Amino acid sequence: MEIREATSNDVNDLARLMCELGYPTTFEQMKVRFNDIVSTPHHYTLLACIDGKVVAMIGFHTGHLYNMDGMYARIVAFVVDSSYRNLGIGTLLLRKVEEFTKKLGVDGIVLNSGNRAEREIAHKFYESHGYLVKSTGFVKTLNEL
Numbered sequence: 001m002e003i004r005e006a007t008s009n010d011v012n013d014l015a016r017l018m019c020e021l022g023y024p025t026t027f028e029q030m031k032v033r034f035n036d037i038v039s040t041p042h043h044y045t046l047l048a049c050i051d052g053k054v055v056a057m058i059g060f061h062t063g064h065l066y067n068m069d070g071m072y073a074r075i076v077a078f079v080v081d082s083s084y085r086n087l088g089i090g091t092l093l094l095r096k097v098e099e100f101t102k103k104l105g106v107d108g109i110v111l112n113s114g115n116r117a118e119r120e121i122a123h124k125f126y127e128s129h130g131y132l133v134k135s136t137g138f139v140k141t142l143n144e145l
Contacts, residue, residue: 013054070107
């Protein structure tokens, strides 16, 4: 297995994985999103590939904290293709992000995961890797106001 940074050549696979995550996404939508992401400093997208096939992705960014000294990383997207789950790929990607961000001087990693039944397995996965349930997230959509 290879873990590498995503490029514009991976947009179709990223769109497919977003659909797997439960967010229907077209190639054109992902092309625009990915261009925005790669042009924004401190944003990263790593892919896991098996025999040249993209089978998982993790997207994250880093920033500074207001409430304490230091930097944090936030995982904003993380998905393993359903045909490749339970093979350790998610664990390898998560460890890679932890190693990568530690080298950047990050003090901690945060992520949000929806409070939906289909996310219960993901929640157990995060907890088994040392992530604690510490907060409640809130969302407000502004474009519908």
